[in-house]
Amino acid sequence: MAWKTLDEVDLNGKTVLTRVDINVPMENGRVTDATRIMRIIPTLRDILAKGGRPVLLAHFDRPKGKPVPGMSLAPLRAPLEAALGSPVAFCGETVGEDAKAAIAALPAGSTLLLENTRFYPGEEANDPEFARALAALGDVYCNDAFSAAHRAHASTEGVAHHLPACAGRLMQAELSALEAALARPERPVVAVVGGAKVSTKLDLLGNLIDKVDMIVIGGGMANTFLAAQGIPVGKSLYERDLADTARAIMERAAEADCDLILPTDVVVAREFAAHAPNMTVAATACPPDAMILDAGPMAVARIEGAFARAKTLVWNGPLGAFELEPFNMATNAAARAAAELTRAGKLLSVAGGGDTVAALNAAGVADDFTYVSSAGGAFLEWMEGKTLPGVAALSR
Template sequence: MAWKTLDDMDLAGKRVLTRVDINVPVDKGRVTDATRITRILPTVTDILDKGGTPILLAHFGRPKGKPDPEMSLKLVLPALQEALGRDVTFMERPSRDAIDALPTNAVVLVENTRFSPMEEANDPKMAQFLASLGDVYCNDAFSAAHRAHASTEGVAHLMPSCAGRSMEAELRALEKALGDPVRPVVAVVGGAKVSTKLDLLSNLVEKVDMLIIGGGMANTFLAAQGIDVGKSLCEHDLADTAREIADKAVATGCELLLPRDVVVAREFKEGAESETVKTEDCPADAMILDAGPDSVAHICQAFDRARTLIWNGPLGAFEIAPFDAATNAAAAYAAGLSSSGKLVSVAGGGDTVAALNKADASESFTYISTAGGAFLEWMEGKTLPGVAALG
């Protein structure tokens, strides 16, 4: 779809309403991880360089439509000023007059948009109020793009709108991965439950050439084939659904890869005694907690054949050794192919980022999305209101 970027906008002398994601972790009044703040710097700097005044709109926590001092963006202000290397004007009750009274090169941070119930209701009155504060709207918060809120969707229809640098990078990476990818495309989908990723699997079997299923999800697919998975995490009630997805894969020509061997243990704890067995030989009193080395070799062969990789979810219980081995090995292999330019690799989702960081593979992937829900909904083929509104 066509959406404008900051390059398409004349920002000289303009007030630029800029929706950002600075929903950062705070402990005892201090920001403990400023990654999300760092990600907005290119957009804020670009607006200032083009002669515009960035007016930052953001949510923080879940205040449920009421002011809550523990969720005030005042807590984020010091870390934001430090990252920008300049003062930022905080406005609890913004007005156009107050904004116009500031010098052109000022940066404004507006109080938590979710302090008003009108934000999540996407109330037209709030959208109109926000639009009155600026001349141009810039959305740089892909992570909130799956929400149709006043500050993410409503206001975009009321003024010239564009994507910020972080949003632009995310959309270009996603377009490369699923919109118009270089084929063959392989997807890794892992995690605990099939039930949380039904839409995702149904969409991917129509879009990708190879689909690797790992984690607890794989157990449900194995059980659906009549394989005894012992005491493993498994959604037996979704056996029919798993078979439908497998049948759809056959119909669309998507190769489905399930574990060939598995790592099993009688207890789930650090350093638990474990053994590797063929998938069909899982002992009745054991749990499948990771994919085995033969499965990893099979996965790496799929990566060798692919030109594009999309990754969401770990291949095993990666939080605890030795059940992180398959995720670590496959991630390291994908990272090597990405570094040498043989693979475009895009990954996202909370556990995925943590797993790839643990495997020291993140920096070599082509793009890592930290957007969580928005990344998943995009992978599911859903329209994201915050992106659609920029078109």
């Protein structure tokens, strides 16, 4: 572990610039899902308990470097205060004299939320002057926004060059879970890679083949692999132009002794709609006028067998059209099997990605996995083996 935690930095009497992700969904000025707010609370409470003053840096939406009133962080002050259980103040600036004055006036035991960092062009440009202006506000930098760590922005990477830096509790949990799953896993390791398109997961598959023992291919991606073998997929979603790529991935997996698990049976329908009439057929027998919308029961049994043999699971992407019943059956069944093995202490399970989290929540098992990442792009880039600027900055 090359990065420091909150336990390794003296925070007493210090102003702690804390990068958080509170880019939460809102409707009519009200937060509709406070998950990201709740996940930063342990970090803020620990900073306060250690005598520090948390000053929050955060973005909201995409204002493109200029103030947009509808993208202000001001409406998040009250929800933050309610979740934290202690006073939270707000400053309508991110840098400059007003921000410095607001920090100087902050009472002990209170937190300050600064305005949207993306109101300034220097944020996304990672402008050194803007990074220095941010650093001038604090004594210590704490990054608790793993979900933004794949962005080399001033508040996620630049400021770390100028202050003692550490990871917050959420960042620490994310990095620890991912390192346990891919950097130093207990073998065998099985990965579930699903979703609509192979093209969005090429880097991921390329990285995983050399790191895991089994890869379950699900969703529309599986159709591309089936089609690449000359198997008819009817009107299913697949990427015709990636047939050569899919075959190359299969060849490389065989060379690396990585078992690529494709569906042996599938659920097909003639309409992409909830409760559409459907039937289960062999993966080689999709009717010309039908589309594959889920993996079948034999495929699920094979996936469950892979989970039972494994010690570590990483999961990104659903196995079928999970948002439409009954085409969520394979994803739900596999998720519940993984959850049961995790509860029994037989499997370390780490999952992430927007659709994945939604699918696990729908299956009612998200809380049973070892760790479910709230990060989207950062989780995927980490699994792809890429260096995340926000993490690398903490490792200096």
